[in-house]
Amino acid sequence: MTPDLMASLYVFILAGFVGFEVIRRVSPLLHTPLMSLTNAISAIAVVGAIVIAGEQRSTLSTILGTLAVIASTTNVVGGFLITDRMLKMFKKRGPTKR
Amino acid sequence: MSQDVIEQLIQVTYLAAAVLFVLSLRWLSAPATARRGVWAGEIGMLLAVVGTLLHHEIVSYQWILVGFFLGSAIGVPMAVFMPMTAVPQRTALSHAFGALAAALVGTAEYYLHTSDLSPFTMSALALEILLGSLTFTGSLMAFGKLQEILPTRPVTYKGQNVVNLSLLAVAVGLGVYLVANPGATLLFPLFMGLALVFGVLLIIPIGGADMPTVISLLNSYAGLSAAAMGFVLENKLLIIAGALDGASGFILSVIMCKAMNRSFTNVLFGAFGQAQRGTSGKGEARPVRSATPEEAAAILEAASSVVIVPGYGMAVAQAQHKVRELHDALTKRGVAVKFAIHPVAGRMPGHMNVLLAEADIPYDKLLEMDEINPEFGQTDVALIIGANDVTNPAARHDRSSPIYGMPILDVDKARTVMVIKRSMSAGFAGIENELYYLDKTMMLFGDAKSFVGNIVKALSGGEHG
Numbered sequence: 355m356t357p358d359l360m361a362s363l364y365v366f367i368l369a370g371f372v373g374f375e376v377i378r379r380v381s382p383l384l385h386t387p388l389m390s391l392t393n394a395i396s397a398i399a400v401v402g403a404i405v406i407a408g409e410q411r412s413t414l415s416t417i418l419g420t421l422a423v424i425a426s427t428t429n430v431v432g433g434f435l436i437t438d439r440m441l442k443m444f445k446k447r448g449p450t451k452r
Numbered sequence: 453m454s455q456d457v458i459e460q461l462i463q464v465t466y467l468a469a470a471v472l473f474v475l476s477l478r479w480l481s482a483p484a485t486a487r488r489g490v491w492a493g494e495i496g497m498l499l500a501v502v503g504t505l506l507h508h509e510i511v512s513y514q515w516i517l518v519g520f521f522l523g524s525a526i527g528v529p530m531a532v533f534m535p536m537t538a539v540p541q542r543t544a545l546s547h548a549f550g551a552l553a554a555a556l557v558g559t560a561e562y563y564l565h566t567s568d569l570s571p572f573t574m575s576a577l578a579l580e581i582l583l584g585s586l587t588f589t590g591s592l593m594a595f596g597k598l599q600e601i602l603p604t605r606p607v608t609y610k611g612q613n614v615v616n617l618s619l620l621a622v623a624v625g626l627g628v629y630l631v632a633n634p635g636a637t638l639l640f641p642l643f644m645g646l647a648l649v650f651g652v653l654l655i656i657p658i659g660g661a662d663m664p665t666v667i668s669l670l671n672s673y674a675g676l677s678a679a680a681m682g683f684v685l686e687n688k689l690l691i692i693a694g695a696l697d698g699a700s701g702f703i704l705s706v707i708m709c710k711a712m713n714r715s716f717t718n719v720l721f722g723a724f725g726q727a728q729r730g731t732s733g734k735g736e737a738r739p740v741r742s743a744t745p746e747e748a749a750a751i752l753e754a755a756s757s758v759v760i761v762p763g764y765g766m767a768v769a770q771a772q773h774k775v776r777e778l779h780d781a782l783t784k785r786g787v788a789v790k791f792a793i794h795p796v797a798g799r800m801p802g803h804m805n806v807l808l809a810e811a812d813i814p815y816d817k818l819l820e821m822d823e824i825n826p827e828f829g830q831t832d833v834a835l836i837i838g839a840n841d842v843t844n845p846a847a848r849h850d851r852s853s854p855i856y857g858m859p860i861l862d863v864d865k866a867r868t869v870m871v872i873k874r875s876m877s878a879g880f881a882g883i884e885n886e887l888y889y890l891d892k893t894m895m896l897f898g899d900a901k902s903f904v905g906n907i908v909k910a911l912s913g914g915e916h917g
Binding site: 358359361362365366369370372373374376377378379380381382383384385386387388389390391392393394395396397398399400401402403404405406407408409410411412414415416418419420421422423424425426427428429430431432433434435436437438439440441442443444445446447 | 469473474476477478480481482483486487489490493494496497500501503504505507509510511512513515516518519520522523524526527528530531532534536539542543546547549550552553554556557559560561563564572667668671674675678679681682683685686687688689690691692693694695696697698699700701703704707793795800801802803805806809810812814815816818820
């Protein structure tokens with residue numbers, strides 16, 4: 355195994371633990387926004403797609419890369435927007451007006 | 453020289469993005485800081501994307517911009533105009549998009565680097581393709597079921613598990629062969645095709661009430677496929693974001709399984725809720741007590757504490773705003789109103805909370821199962837709106853019941869139980885709910901939205917008379 359690969363594995367395992375510890379604390383109240391937020395965050399795959407679409411090494415890879423940019427941009431933009439839209443609705447006390 | 457500087461700059465933006473992603477999830481733990489979490493995530497994403505655009509290997513921005521534009525054109529309307537009752541469908545669709553992106557990038561990488569793939573990179577690539585493809589079709593199937601384009605009841609046939617598992621075994625075998633011989637380019641499409649078919653077959657036998665677990669599991673797979681992509685591209689930011697998403701989906705699916713007292717294997721291969729046990733037919737003649745909205749209103753008005761138990765039926769009937777009116781009318785009369793939320797109520801984790809928050813119900817009135825269960829003994833009325841199996845006392849004492857051992861809301865301990873339900877038909881698990889035959893239970897037959905509306909009307913009528 356190359357040192358770089360070992361480093362990647364360390365990163366993966368440690369990030370997994372951080373994820374467990376942080377996400378365990380999320381109140382069940384917010385489990386739906388949690389799922390849409392983590393979905394938006396994992397759409398960071400867009401960076402891989404950008405490079406493939408921009409390198410233009412072959413027609414096939416450019417097409418696949420562009421499609422991947424579309425799919426992940428949808429998640430980035432849509433994911434953050436809908437998470438914020440949901441979180442805006444959670445209020446401690448109902449509005450006093452009306 | 454300047455290229456080195458740019459490369460380092462890119463790495464710095466990635467590091468900052470990774471930190472912001474962790475903070476983002478950290479801030480999401482409480483409603484008070486949750487929106488800050490979204491902003492942190494957005495800034496992290498922006499940094500990473502800008503950093504990536506500086507990459508020297510990019511020769512043209514044309515197709516990237518086309519992708520950004522089309523992606524936003526799909527993503528923005530989906531987020532802005534989607535009604536909150538459709539959130540589970542949207543989530544399933546976004547898992548499909550995320551997995552599709554991973555599968556496409558993996559495919560492109562494979563054909564670009566076929567000749568120089570190390571066994572390790574090829575393993576990560578195979579995993580990325582496998583998880584990405586099966587999550588893509590699986591999530592599309594879940595979307596179809598949630599949107600009710602496809603039948604929501606489990607579809608099963610004899611030998612289904614054998615077929616599914618052998619298909620998976622063949623796919624994994626092909627994956628292993630490709631790791632040993634990356635040059636076998638003809639097998640690659642076959643490998644991917646099998647993974648795509650497996651995703652479809654995996655979700656076919658899964659029924660509506662198991663969706664919270666399955667959607668969480670697909671969430672986890674989508675994250676893991678992104679992490680596998682990080683290994684292929686040697687991109688640590690991708691690995692971190694994928695691991696966070698994978699961990700989140702995994703935790704949620706464990707919580708959902710526990711809330712149903714079932715195992716992963718049982719959810720995926722058990723085909724729950726086929727009602728094939730032949731128990732229907734017996735006991736159907738047992739008498740139940742039904743009541744009108746006016747009678748229900750009179751009892752609710754006289755109560756001092758009411759706990760409302762919402763379920764998927766409330767979402768289907770879009771009754772959350774009427775429920776809010778009922779909550780307001782009762783609160784105005786000095787009745788203490790709370791909501792009891794079972795972890796698997798609805799079609800995805802936290803589904804009920806989002807709907808009730810949308811209807812402007814303050815979130816400190818939404819209580820989890822463990823918090824509310826001790827309170828049912830002192831509750832005057834438990835009002836069940838569109839929930840069934842999660843309130844069935846058989847789960848506590850009837851060893852022969854398929855839901856035996858499942859943690860339930862102890863509504864039967866309240867002084868009066870009211871159940872708003874369209875008919876006497878059995879719940880998702882296909883079993884009778886003995887709660888309906890208790891002396892203290894009143895069945896309120898009708899559509900949840902209009903029935904709750906009628907109760908509210910009766911309450912305000914009483915005010916003037």
